[in-house]
Amino acid sequence: MRLLTTAALALAFTAPAIAAPPAKPARLGLCAACHGETGQARIPGAPNLAGQKPDYLREALRQYRDGRRDIPVMRAAVGPLSDAELDQLAEYFSAQTPSKGAQ
Numbered sequence: 616m617r618l619l620t621t622a623a624l625a626l627a628f629t630a631p632a633i634a635a636p637p638a639k640p641a642r643l644g645l646c647a648a649c650h651g652e653t654g655q656a657r658i659p660g661a662p663n664l665a666g667q668k669p670d671y672l673r674e675a676l677r678q679y680r681d682g683r684r685d686i687p688v689m690r691a692a693v694g695p696l697s698d699a700e701l702d703q704l705a706e707y708f709s710a711q712t713p714s715k716g717a718q
């Protein structure tokens with residue numbers, strides 16, 4: 616019993632530390648197939664997003680959504696998303712570490 620309590624307490628205290636970088640956005644699954652879970656592109660032609668400036672990502676996402684950047688795959692991916700969801704994705708990808716030697 617006492618052991619269990621200690622374990623539960625330890626978990627309670629370590630969980631927030633693990634979640635310190637921006638939590639995975641709910642919509643990450645829409646992007647991961649092409650841009651990777653951590654912003655390292657997984658298909659040719661898709662850019663790496665890790666470490667990019669959040670303002671730049673935020674603006675790019677709005678441009679795809681409203682058609683100023685006319686790229687059908689990106690328009691389809693972000694079309695249904697709200698401003699808040701775009702901001703969350705921009706923050707998340709920006710906080711990822713770019714890999715050395717990425718193109």
Ligand code: HEC
Pocket residue numbers: 642643645646647648649650660661662664672675676684686688689692693704705
């Ligand atoms: C089917 C593949 C695919 C999916 C899914 C996809 N993307 Fe993209 N994304 C691309 C491609 C290809 C480009 C390059 C388009 C261009 O030339 O402007 C791109 C470009 C971008 C850019 C611009 C990067 C830059 O440097 O200008 C951002 C930001 C981005 N995607 C974010 C996302 C997010 C967030 C999602 C999920 C909501 C997503 N993408 C889903 C393929 C995809």
